[in-house]
Amino acid sequence: MATRALAVLGRGLVPVETPIVRADDTGLTRGDGVFETVHVRYGKPWQLDEHLARMAGSARMLGIALPSADELTGLVETVLTDAAGDEEVAVKIVCTRGPETGRDEPPTVFATMSDVSAAQRRGRRDGVSAVTVSLGVTADVRAGAPWLLGGAKTLSYAVNMAALRYAASVGADDAVLVSIEGSVLGAPTSTVVWAVDGALRTVPVDTGILAGTTVEYLLERAGELGLRAERTRVHVDELVAADEVWLCSSVRGAARVTALDGKPLGERGLTAGVQRILGFPH
Amino acid sequence: MATRALAVLGRGLVPVETPIVRADDTGLTRGDGVFETVHVRYGKPWQLDEHLARMAGSARMLGIALPSADELTGLVETVLTDAAGDEEVAVKIVCTRGPETGRDEPPTVFATMSDVSAAQRRGRRDGVSAVTVSLGVTADVRAGAPWLLGGAKTLSYAVNMAALRYAASVGADDAVLVSIEGSVLGAPTSTVVWAVDGALRTVPVDTGILAGTTVEYLLERAGELGLRAERTRVHVDELVAADEVWLCSSVRGAARVTALDGKPLGERGLTAGVQRILGFPH
Numbered sequence: 205m206a207t208r209a210l211a212v213l214g215r216g217l218v219p220v221e222t223p224i225v226r227a228d229d230t231g232l233t234r235g236d237g238v239f240e241t242v243h244v245r246y247g248k249p250w251q252l253d254e255h256l257a258r259m260a261g262s263a264r265m266l267g268i269a270l271p272s273a274d275e276l277t278g279l280v281e282t283v284l285t286d287a288a289g290d291e292e293v294a295v296k297i298v299c300t301r302g303p304e305t306g307r308d309e310p311p312t313v314f315a316t317m318s319d320v321s322a323a324q325r326r327g328r329r330d331g332v333s334a335v336t337v338s339l340g341v342t343a344d345v346r347a348g349a350p351w352l353l354g355g356a357k358t359l360s361y362a363v364n365m366a367a368l369r370y371a372a373s374v375g376a377d378d379a380v381l382v383s384i385e386g387s388v389l390g391a392p393t394s395t396v397v398w399a400v401d402g403a404l405r406t407v408p409v410d411t412g413i414l415a416g417t418t419v420e421y422l423l424e425r426a427g428e429l430g431l432r433a434e435r436t437r438v439h440v441d442e443l444v445a446a447d448e449v450w451l452c453s454s455v456r457g458a459a460r461v462t463a464l465d466g467k468p469l470g471e472r473g474l475t476a477g478v479q480r481i482l483g484f485p486h
Numbered sequence: 487m488a489t490r491a492l493a494v495l496g497r498g499l500v501p502v503e504t505p506i507v508r509a510d511d512t513g514l515t516r517g518d519g520v521f522e523t524v525h526v527r528y529g530k531p532w533q534l535d536e537h538l539a540r541m542a543g544s545a546r547m548l549g550i551a552l553p554s555a556d557e558l559t560g561l562v563e564t565v566l567t568d569a570a571g572d573e574e575v576a577v578k579i580v581c582t583r584g585p586e587t588g589r590d591e592p593p594t595v596f597a598t599m600s601d602v603s604a605a606q607r608r609g610r611r612d613g614v615s616a617v618t619v620s621l622g623v624t625a626d627v628r629a630g631a632p633w634l635l636g637g638a639k640t641l642s643y644a645v646n647m648a649a650l651r652y653a654a655s656v657g658a659d660d661a662v663l664v665s666i667e668g669s670v671l672g673a674p675t676s677t678v679v680w681a682v683d684g685a686l687r688t689v690p691v692d693t694g695i696l697a698g699t700t701v702e703y704l705l706e707r708a709g710e711l712g713l714r715a716e717r718t719r720v721h722v723d724e725l726v727a728a729d730e731v732w733l734c735s736s737v738r739g740a741a742r743v744t745a746l747d748g749k750p751l752g753e754r755g756l757t758a759g760v761q762r763i764l765g766f767p768h
Contacts, residue, residue: 206586206587206588207509207510207586207587210509212509220508220509220510221508222505222508223504223505223506223507223508224505224507224508224509225505225506225507225508225509225511225514226502226503226504226505226506226507227489227492227494227502227506227507227580227596227598228489228502228598229507229514230647231514232507232511232513232514232580232582232641233521233578233580233641233643234641234643234644234646234647235517235640235641235642235643235644236643236644236647237644239515265648266644266648267651296515298509298514298515300514304488304489305488305489306488314509316509316510337631337633338627338631338634339634340622340623340624340627340628340631340634341622341623341666342622342666345620345622345666346622349619349620349622350648350652351619351645351648351649351651351652351661352620352621352622352645352648353644353645353648356644358517358644359514359515359516359517359642359644360517360641360642360643360644360645361515361516361517361518361642362516362517362518362519362548362635362638362640362641362642363633363634363635363642364516365512365516365518366547366548366632366633366634366635367633369549369633370632370633379633384623384624384627
């Protein structure tokens, strides 16, 4: 996604190609920072308060002094200055621990605005194939190990990106991350949701996954699909047998998983309803 | 460590406070890049070729087009322009995947020069206390899972930094990372070495740890201490019973671990010899 606009806290709009981060910023040298990606519809950020609340939680886990929600909301408004007429764009908000100078430095805070990528639109429309990728952890370990930063959305996404490159290398569109027991955790940049036994389900956060803002919104409205909302662990074999499976994120909405590890997954015609709830045309 | 000099590939020396990285550089937004930290003695980088070889391996694992060793050596020489008279400094070399613009972009490559921190000098002199911190993985999993980037020195160090903050929060100087079975893996910014049964030992890289350049150098010279060199897994309980234990890194050299999880570790007077081999005065 090419970046179309950049706003830096305290500076306002800055040309996208202007370097804004120092070589000794620990967000760069250590992946030591937090971020959120927000979907924007006709100039209005969707679920911004929920994203800012999650970002505050991530920052707390890392001990980073995140600016106030009001300041971040203003930053998002600034970066959206020229996007009012666009059907949809994505805004990324980033806050790093700041430069490592030996003195107390404020965090580095900025927001970028980008077009929604063709791949994300395509996933929403046609679904995605996925392969399982082990994160090498047990499903239990991260809840009791705060240093593993389960549930924090940090800038240290190299493994997430490598999992996506691995998926692409074997011909898949995306990855489903699993524990060493085969328990489904999530996906590199989205949350797993599935329908089975009259319920819409997702993985509980005691597995160390990020609490999905889009999934939260969707599960609160599962009744509109005639389904109960449930949070439960799922083995990858059970996921393959589910009625229908989606990868959900703010910008992508819901992309139906068409196949997992080469096995075709169920399709019960629920995707249109899921996307309608999330406000996306199918 | 405050940064004293900065050199950017293709630009030469740049003032340290000049921002050099764009908001959409994936090294920043995704921790998607590689780095090395090199010790410099009286203006001469120590083991630079070994560091550059390891960096090339890291870049291969991430699929990043690292510049040639000659170009990186020139970059290091540039950043050291004003350090010829210093007893010791540290140079960090960074290469990110570059900005995400939708076009093919070259990687972002730079080097910074810093003083060796007081904490590192103190660790070398007085040793360090440590606590064990679980990485939540098995000792075997990373060798067969390239997407977990075991053995790659990436910019995604948020968990390493969080492990160090956790250690500090319980009054320790450093952390020893262990697998869920209690098998020792390494430390957030160094490699674990121990002496026992007439051997100097370290953890094999089939556990997914980074191959330590300093430890490699040390083990090749274990005979000078009258010890064999061995690579073998070790349970944390065995580590506590070892003759002597060190955390080794380029800049720190060898810091003796004085206590692990509150238990005092052995001291057999080997530290002076280890540091002499590494070229540090004790």
